[in-house]
Amino acid sequence: MRSILDRYAPAPAFDEFAEADGRPRPHYAELAATLAGISAADFRHRVTTVNGVLLQRGVTFTVYADARGTERILPFDLIPRIIAASEWAHISRGVSQRVRALNAFLKDVYGEAKVLRDRIIPRTLVYSSEHFEREAIGVRPPHDTYIHVSGIDIIRDAHGEYLVLEDNVRTPSGISYVLENRDVLKRAFPRLFDRYDPLPVDDYPQRLRNALAAAAPPSVGDPTIAILTPGIYNSAYFEHTLLARRMGVELVEGTDLIVRDNIVYMKTTRGLQRVDVLYRRVDDDYIDPLYFKADSTLGVSGLFDAYRSGNVTLANAVGTGVADDKAIYPYVPALIRYYLGEEPVLRNVETFDCSDPAQRDHVLRNMPFLVVKRTAASGGYGMLIGSHSTVGERAEFADAINANPRDFIAQPIITLSAHPTVVGEEIAPRHIDLRPFALLSGDTVDVPAVAFTRVALREGSLVVNSSQGGGSKDTWILAD
Amino acid sequence: MLSRVAESLYWMARNVERAEDLARLIDVTAMRAVDHADDAGERWLSAYNIAGMDVPESHGLSARSTALEAIVFDVDSRLSVAACVRIARQNAVGVRAELTTEVWECVNGLYLFVEAQSPRAVGPDGVSTFLRSIRDTAQAFGGLCDATLAHDDAWEFLRIGRSIERARMTSRVLREIRDDDGPHVWQLVLEACCATAPFARARSQSSDPAEALAFLALSPVFPRSLRFCARQIDRALHRLSGAPAGTFADTSERASGRICASLDFAGQADLAREGTSEFADRIGAQIDELGSSIVSTYFPRVPVR
Structure with missing residues (x-):
């Protein structure tokens, strides 16, 4: 029998699955054995079945650029990514440390601003951030928790070292794919789980609920929690419904809420019901037309006043976006040292700050070898990969950098690690990244054993974002 | 909710x-x-x-x-x-x-x-x-x-939606009946309401078209009759409001109570006197009004409290 693994050739990158000599790494050996026993035809059949199940379940996202607003399933690759216990311990320590430092940074910049006086980070960089919210200065959220939920994007370089590529501390998404991918894979292909015992992912909703309950205003005994969604046209709407259902809380839209006397209520069939904690999946700019974008219909008038009066907890807090601004990112290792007195567990990717003249020159001279990113953008939008760009595109970016240097950073092009992935009839290496999620309450960071692996399905592509042709994998984190 | x-x-x-x-x-x-x-x-x-x-x-x-x-x-x-x-x-x-x-x-x-x-x-x-x-x-x-x-409030709203639409469909089917229609027409009507077998079991020996139509309008046990659907709606509304049966707490309960009363106490002879089509038309209009008052009671654009 011909197996789909027969022709697998490791990538010219760090291959997660195979050693340099082509043999599977120890924690992939059992998976390799299982895959070797599955015929190409059987595998193809499973792929079709799984895609059908995901469509029926409606595990879809909306592509904004597509005028028809089509729902698509996020391509799901059946070959799981496996992370050994020791590696996960390292990642989880690094994520936890980073989230604590970023939260301390937020508490500081919206409070005493000591970090600016001590010149750890340039004042102008913070105050010029598009996501720095002046209104949030002096507003202290319960327990000083700003970043209740975060997703830290991690990659592996050519030597296999885990590096932080990006912090997401506003409204990171992806958890629904983690939950659904595991569920679908278990049903459709139980054999893949043979001889592995990955840590379960299904307790995430309960842990999120616990973290949100702990964040309630201190006077509230049994808090009413709700998830605020921008609505059915949001690309992550499916995720909002899944979390609401699994957490057993209401999923509300802006029009379901009303604020009276600085208290937030939901409009129910039995009158108004008070809300204590809003896990909002709506960006700061849209939560309250009285303070932010005046034409926004996604939020509710008066929400910010209710928040400022301490009558409702917003998760994440208002203004967290300054901490994941890409121009702040190069300073995060310094923030870790400053606030925690520790060395960073996970290193940053080397980054050039275009607002610094010397670094800007370096960027402009070396564009074909760099990735240039807009500091305020996310989701794979607004970036230039030097090696895959035309002279015209580079000139366009150079002009934009010279016009607004603050809005750009650049990084060397890192060849992300690669992982066996189903490509047509074969299995071939494709580049991947990793997004673990962290839940913060007070000083305690909970890093559940759930992580989202994205895969760039196009050969050689380094862009894993779902909006840019990325797919996902089930991620198995092994117990000790 | x-x-x-x-x-x-x-x-x-x-x-x-x-x-x-x-x-x-x-x-x-x-x-x-x-x-x-x-x-x-x-x-x-x-x-x-x-x-x-x-x-x-x-x-x-x-x-x-x-x-x-x-x-x-x-x-x-x-x-x-x-x-x-x-x-x-x-x-x-x-x-x-x-x-x-x-x-x-x-x-x-x-x-x-x-x-x-x-x-x-x-x-x-x-x-x-x-x-x-x-x-x-x-x-x-x-x-x-x-x-x-769970059979909670959410389920009651589903029950109301389903029963209103069902009652409307039955009333619209009955409204199309003419006195001179042949037997194949009222058989079609029974089939369109899923009622062929239930009616066959319920009818008397000498059944006639009028009896079939009365069955579709007034049967207390057939799930697509006007009367049965009206009862479902009324019960759901009372479970939502908590008001005792036979009383009303809001305009929608009052409307459903009226419809129930007019169907509970009607007989085949009343249908014949008013005309099946006219009877069905009148009840259908009342059900539409009931639908509107449910919307304004439970889904107000501006909350009352």
Whole structure:
């Protein structure tokens, strides 16, 4: 029998699955054995079945650029990514440390601003951030928790070292794919789980609920929690419904809420019901037309006043976006040292700050070898990969950098690690990244054993974002 | 529960029910047209009336395929089977967090199934099977709602939506009856309401058309009779408000109570005196009003308190 693994050739990158000599790494050996026993035809059949199940379940996202607003399933690759216990311990320590430092940074910049006086980070960089919210200065959220939920994007370089590529501390998404991918894979292909015992992912909703309950205003005994969604046209709407259902809380839209006397209520069939904690999946700019974008219909008038009066907890807090601004990112290792007195567990990717003249020159001279990113953008939008760009595109970016240097950073092009992935009839290496999620309450960071692996399905592509042709994998984190 | 959610549940149930009822109506009409070709044109016109649709110009050329196109597939009308399925699914998306996986997948599956079809793909020989699948899935939806959702307020709004739409359909079918209609017409009417076997069991020895019509209007035990549906709505409203049966706490309960009373105390002779068509028309209008007062009671645009 011909197996789909027969022709697998490791990538010219760090291959997660195979050693340099082509043999599977120890924690992939059992998976390799299982895959070797599955015929190409059987595998193809499973792929079709799984895609059908995901469509029926409606595990879809909306592509904004597509005028028809089509729902698509996020391509799901059946070959799981496996992370050994020791590696996960390292990642989880690094994520936890980073989230604590970023939260301390937020508490500081919206409070005493000591970090600016001590010149750890340039004042102008913070105050010029598009996501720095002046209104949030002096507003202290319960327990000083700003970043209740975060997703830290991690990659592996050519030597296999885990590096932080990006912090997401506003409204990171992806958890629904983690939950659904595991569920679908278990049903459709139980054999893949043979001889592995990955840590379960299904307790995430309960842990999120616990973290949100702990964040309630201190006077509230049994808090009413709700998830605020921008609505059915949001690309992550499916995720909002899944979390609401699994957490057993209401999923509300802006029009379901009303604020009276600085208290937030939901409009129910039995009158108004008070809300204590809003896990909002709506960006700061849209939560309250009285303070932010005046034409926004996604939020509710008066929400910010209710928040400022301490009558409702917003998760994440208002203004967290300054901490994941890409121009702040190069300073995060310094923030870790400053606030925690520790060395960073996970290193940053080397980054050039275009607002610094010397670094800007370096960027402009070396564009074909760099990735240039807009500091305020996310989701794979607004970036230039030097090696895959035309002279015209580079000139366009150079002009934009010279016009607004603050809005750009650049990084060397890192060849992300690669992982066996189903490509047509074969299995071939494709580049991947990793997004673990962290839940913060007070000083305690909970890093559940759930992580989202994205895969760039196009050969050689380094862009894993779902909006840019990325797919996902089930991620198995092994117990000790 | 959220008013928006209650409203979406209500419309979701109404639209699934309507899709089921229309699919059955078209199937039954097509089957009867085979036996009574002389009367077929008339019966198709009747189907448009029941569906609340204008008769397309191409009706004269090919009554059957025109009806199929308009009543089943035309998504622009908002009244067709395909449009109802689309609206129901849209509602389901908006309340997805409230639904069980089973109920959601059922609606989503129905939507994906209908969207993938067209008159050409179904073909003349596949119509009955296609309509049957829609009915089956719509009925499975009802069963899954009953068997997997908690019977709380959310479920009561589903029950109200389903019962209102069912009562409207029965009243519209009865409204099409004329005194000189032949036996095949009232048999069609029974079939369109799923009532053939229940009526056969309930009828007296010397049954006549009037008795069948009275059964559809007044049976206390047949689930698609006007009376049965009105009772369902009334009970659901009282469970929502907590008001004791026989009293009313708001305008919608008052409206449902009135309808129940007029059906509880009517008999076959009253139908004959008023005329079945007129009777059905009057009750149908009252049910529409009831629908409006439920909307203003439970889904107000501006909250009262």
